[in-house]
Amino acid sequence: MRITLQEDLDSINANLLEEGQLVLRALRGALNALREADxxxxxxxxAFDDEIDRRYISIxxxxxxxxxxxxxVAVDLRLVLAMLHTNLHLERMADYCVTIAKLTKLVANVEPEPRMIQAFEEMGSRAEEMIRVALDAFVNRDLEEASSLVDLDELIDRANRRVVRQVLELGPDPARTEWGLRMIVVSRCLERIGDHAVDIGEQVAYLVTGEFREFTDASHPVERS
Amino acid sequence: MSGDTILNVAPIEIAQSRERRPVTAARETVFDIRNLSVSYGKTPAVKDVSFEIYRNMVTAIIGPSGCGKSTFIRTLNRMNDLVPSAKVEGDVLYHGQDLYASRVDPVQVRRKIGMVFQRPNPFPKSIFDNVAWGLRVLGMKDNLKDRVQHALEQAALWDDVRHRLKKSALGLSGGQQQRLCIARALAVEPEVLLMDEPASSLDPIATSRIEDLMHTLKRDYTIVIVTHNMQQAARVADLTAFFSLDVLPDGARTGLLVEYDATEKIFTQPSDKRTEDYVTGRFG
Structure with missing residues (x-):
C-alpha cells in the first residue's frame, strides 16, 4: 500500500544514515588533525563539509x-518531521567539526598539551559513540537507547567543565595561552555535538511516542550525583 | 601523519531522491499536441493546447470542473469521434504521426491507446470473458488463457479472481471491477493507458491500490490520468498539466492549459499564480 510514499521514506531514511556516517568521518578527521596539529x-x-552539506540539502x-x-499522516508524518530535525542536527555537528578544524589550523604551530589532547580524544570518542547510539536508536526506534544519550552526554559535559581549569594551568607563555583559549572553543564544539546527539534521541522519542519532550531542560537542570 | 585516510574517500554521489531527478533527462515523446482546440458546436471546450507527453511516465491532467480535462484526454484516442458535434482542430501527433489523418483507423488507435473510465464498466459477462473480449474481437486468440492471466496479473487482480474466472464480473467489488477494466484495457497490449478519473468512484483503499498499480504499470506503459483530486496527481504523476477556465468576451467558458511541469514543481513552486491558487485550494 502506498508504494511511492514508502519508497520515498526509505530513500530519505537511507540518505540520512549515510549523512550520519559522513559526520562520523568528519569528526574522526577533526580529532586526528587536532591531535597531530595537522x-x-x-x-x-x-573541504569535506561540502559533501555533507550536499547531502543535507538533498535530504x-x-x-x-x-x-x-x-x-x-500519523506515524509517517512524525517520521518525516523527525528526519527533518535529525538532518539539521547532523549538519550542525558537521559544522562543529569544521570549527575544530579551523581552530586546529590557527594554532598548528603550537605544540599541543598532551593531557588536554588526551581529554579531547576521550570527549571525541564519547561524541562518536553518541552519534552511533543516536543513529541506532533512530533506526531501531529504540526509546531506551535514545534515553541513554542523556547519561553519555553528562560525561562530555563534565569533561567540558574541566577544560577551563586545565587552560589556566598551561602557564604564562602567550602562545600556549592562545592555544588554550582556542581549545576552550574546541571543547565547546565537542560538547555541542553531544547535545545534538541528545536532540536526535529526543526525535526518536517523539517518533515512537508521538509526544515531544526534552530529555533534559537546560534552564531547569536536575542535580546529578 | 595519521588519519589521512579517513577523509580520503571517493566523491560521494548524492543518492538523489527519485522525485528530484530532472525531467529534462532523456525521454521519448509519445504524444506531441500542437495548438489543439476542441469545440462542441460553437463553443470551444479546450483551446490552443500544446504540450508533449512522454513515454513510461504518468502524466496527470488537473483543473477545475469544466476546464476541458476529459475533453482533452478523449482526443488522445479519438474518443471524441463518437460525439457528432465535436470538432477537433490542431494536431495530435502520436510518435510523430497525425492521429487524425484520414487513413488512420480509430479502432487501431484505441487498441494502442486504451482507456479506463470513471465508473467501472465491466460487461455483464464472466471475469474471463471481460478480459478476453478485446482479444477475441482483434483476433488475438492464440494463448488466450495466458494472455488473460497476464493481463489480470498486471492489474493486480489475478490472486483475487483466479478461482472464479467463470463467475460474473458484476459480482466483484467496485475496486476489483475497476482493476478488471484495467486488465481488459491491458489485454490487447496497448502502449498507452488513458485514465479518466479512474478512482473517483472508489473508496480510499481501492483508490490506493489503483495508485500503486499506476506506479507499477508505468514501467511498461505510458499513462495519462485525468483527476479532480489534486493530491492524487501529486502522489502518482511524474508530470502534471494544470488546465483552467477562461471566460470569453461573450461569457462562454473555455478550457486552456495554464502550466505543465514536473509534478514536484507544480506542487512546491508553480510558476503561474493561477496554478498556485488552485493547488493551494484558493480557487476552483
Whole structure:
C-alpha cells in the first residue's frame, strides 16, 4: 500500500544514515588533525563539509517534495518531521567539526598539551559513540537507547567543565595561552555535538511516542550525583 | 601523519531522491499536441493546447470542473469521434504521426491507446470473458488463457479472481471491477493507458491500490490520468498539466492549459499564480 510514499521514506531514511556516517568521518578527521596539529588534514575536514552539506540539502529537498506530494499522516508524518530535525542536527555537528578544524589550523604551530589532547580524544570518542547510539536508536526506534544519550552526554559535559581549569594551568607563555583559549572553543564544539546527539534521541522519542519532550531542560537542570 | 585516510574517500554521489531527478533527462515523446482546440458546436471546450507527453511516465491532467480535462484526454484516442458535434482542430501527433489523418483507423488507435473510465464498466459477462473480449474481437486468440492471466496479473487482480474466472464480473467489488477494466484495457497490449478519473468512484483503499498499480504499470506503459483530486496527481504523476477556465468576451467558458511541469514543481513552486491558487485550494 502506498508504494511511492514508502519508497520515498526509505530513500530519505537511507540518505540520512549515510549523512550520519559522513559526520562520523568528519569528526574522526577533526580529532586526528587536532591531535597531530595537522593543518593539511584540517583543510580536508573543512573541504569535506561540502559533501555533507550536499547531502543535507538533498535530504531537505526530498522531504519538501514528499510533504508536498504524499501528504504523510500519523506515524509517517512524525517520521518525516523527525528526519527533518535529525538532518539539521547532523549538519550542525558537521559544522562543529569544521570549527575544530579551523581552530586546529590557527594554532598548528603550537605544540599541543598532551593531557588536554588526551581529554579531547576521550570527549571525541564519547561524541562518536553518541552519534552511533543516536543513529541506532533512530533506526531501531529504540526509546531506551535514545534515553541513554542523556547519561553519555553528562560525561562530555563534565569533561567540558574541566577544560577551563586545565587552560589556566598551561602557564604564562602567550602562545600556549592562545592555544588554550582556542581549545576552550574546541571543547565547546565537542560538547555541542553531544547535545545534538541528545536532540536526535529526543526525535526518536517523539517518533515512537508521538509526544515531544526534552530529555533534559537546560534552564531547569536536575542535580546529578 | 595519521588519519589521512579517513577523509580520503571517493566523491560521494548524492543518492538523489527519485522525485528530484530532472525531467529534462532523456525521454521519448509519445504524444506531441500542437495548438489543439476542441469545440462542441460553437463553443470551444479546450483551446490552443500544446504540450508533449512522454513515454513510461504518468502524466496527470488537473483543473477545475469544466476546464476541458476529459475533453482533452478523449482526443488522445479519438474518443471524441463518437460525439457528432465535436470538432477537433490542431494536431495530435502520436510518435510523430497525425492521429487524425484520414487513413488512420480509430479502432487501431484505441487498441494502442486504451482507456479506463470513471465508473467501472465491466460487461455483464464472466471475469474471463471481460478480459478476453478485446482479444477475441482483434483476433488475438492464440494463448488466450495466458494472455488473460497476464493481463489480470498486471492489474493486480489475478490472486483475487483466479478461482472464479467463470463467475460474473458484476459480482466483484467496485475496486476489483475497476482493476478488471484495467486488465481488459491491458489485454490487447496497448502502449498507452488513458485514465479518466479512474478512482473517483472508489473508496480510499481501492483508490490506493489503483495508485500503486499506476506506479507499477508505468514501467511498461505510458499513462495519462485525468483527476479532480489534486493530491492524487501529486502522489502518482511524474508530470502534471494544470488546465483552467477562461471566460470569453461573450461569457462562454473555455478550457486552456495554464502550466505543465514536473509534478514536484507544480506542487512546491508553480510558476503561474493561477496554478498556485488552485493547488493551494484558493480557487476552483
Amino acid at each position: 593543518a593539511e588534514l584540517a583543510d580536508e575536514v573543512i 531537505e529537498q526530498g522531504i519538501e517534495v514528499l510533504l508536498a506530494r504524499q501528504t504523510p
